[in-house]
Amino acid sequence: MTVFEKAYAKINLYLSVGARRPDGYHELTTLMQTVALFDELKVTLTPSDVTDVTLTVLENTDLVTDGRNLAVRAALAYLESAKLTCEVRIELKKRIPVAAGMAGGSADAAAVLRALNGVCRAMDDDRLLDLAATLGSDVPFCLIGGCAVCRGRGERISPVLGAKAQNIVLAMSGEPVSTPDAFRTLDLQRASGVATANEEALVSLVEYLQEGGRVPALYNSFEEAILPTLPIASELHSRLCKTADAVLMSGSGSTVFGVFASEDDAKEAANALVADGYRAIAISTKI
Numbered sequence: 001m002t003v004f005e006k007a008y009a010k011i012n013l014y015l016s017v018g019a020r021r022p023d024g025y026h027e028l029t030t031l032m033q034t035v036a037l038f039d040e041l042k043v044t045l046t047p048s049d050v051t052d053v054t055l056t057v058l059e060n061t062d063l064v065t066d067g068r069n070l071a072v073r074a075a076l077a078y079l080e081s082a083k084l085t086c087e088v089r090i091e092l093k094k095r096i097p098v099a100a101g102m103a104g105g106s107a108d109a110a111a112v113l114r115a116l117n118g119v120c121r122a123m124d125d126d127r128l129l130d131l132a133a134t135l136g137s138d139v140p141f142c143l144i145g146g147c148a149v150c151r152g153r154g155e156r157i158s159p160v161l162g163a164k165a166q167n168i169v170l171a172m173s174g175e176p177v178s179t180p181d182a183f184r185t186l187d188l189q190r191a192s193g194v195a196t197a198n199e200e201a202l203v204s205l206v207e208y209l210q211e212g213g214r215v216p217a218l219y220n221s222f223e224e225a226i227l228p229t230l231p232i233a234s235e236l237h238s239r240l241c242k243t244a245d246a247v248l249m250s251g252s253g254s255t256v257f258g259v260f261a262s263e264d265d266a267k268e269a270a271n272a273l274v275a276d277g278y279r280a281i282a283i284s285t286k287i
């Protein structure tokens with residue numbers, strides 16, 4: 001049986017990194033938003049006495065395709081947890097930039113879980129979310145998508161209902177950022193103390209998303225620590241600041257995005273960046 005899934009990228013409209021926990025993870029308060037940029041997956045399941053998972057990547061052949069790839073790990077974890085054996089062939093059209101702060105790998109893993117559970121129906125939503133959390137901090141959100149405030153490691157999800165579509169420009173510098181390295185850099189830079197999340201700023205942001213009005217200030221703890229180490233992303237950030245209502249780096253970088261008042265304004269800004277040789281797209285948060 002073959003199923004097709006889309007794996008949507010996310011941006012963080014707010015990301016406050018709190019203290020490092022005894023388990024090595026950091027307490028997060030983040031507002032995640034799905035954007036209309038996606039990988040495409042074709043997942044073929046064949047009944048078999050032994051489990052065998054293979055991944056073929058189209059359009060980005062640099063990606064690892066063995067057990068280090070989160071999509072493969074997701075399939076293996078699902079089958080093991082469900083006590084099933086199966087041959088799984090995954091074909092992945094990779095469009096979300098890798099190591100760019102948009103949860104591309106997590107989105108693929110979530111899409112594999114959706115595909116397998118759609119066919120096998122071995123788990124209810126809660127069990128699938130628990131399994132997703134074992135694969136990575138962003139995987140539970142990617143399973144649900146939309147707009148949500150996520151806390152804990154990222155796995156405690158409160159959906160934001162009725163969030164209005166935003167006009168976004170994603171500007172992708174191509175400078176890869178390792179997430180564990182970014183957390184380490186942040187820890188070193190603020191050895192003297194950790195800021196607590198600004199809940200008021202988060203409330204203002206949720207109100208803006210639900211009711212409209214002026215875009216409030218956006219915040220990402222990683223921006224101050226990581227953006228200065230990324231020359232192209234820094235340039236893209238400065239360029240977007242000239243025309244966007246708000247600009248922020250997503251996740252641990254390196255993608256930066258701008259929020260624009262209209263689709264036309266977003267297209268104009270993206271076209272101007274593309275004309276100067278940068279990779280940028282105007283995109284909606286509506287999927």
Ligand code: C5P
Pocket residue numbers: 024025026027028135136137138152153154179180183
């Ligand atoms: O959960 P995930 O495997 O995606 O996380 C990748 C790395 O990012 C972790 O190994 C950890 O170093 C860091 N991380 C963290 N706190 C979080 C999420 C991720 O320190 N809440």
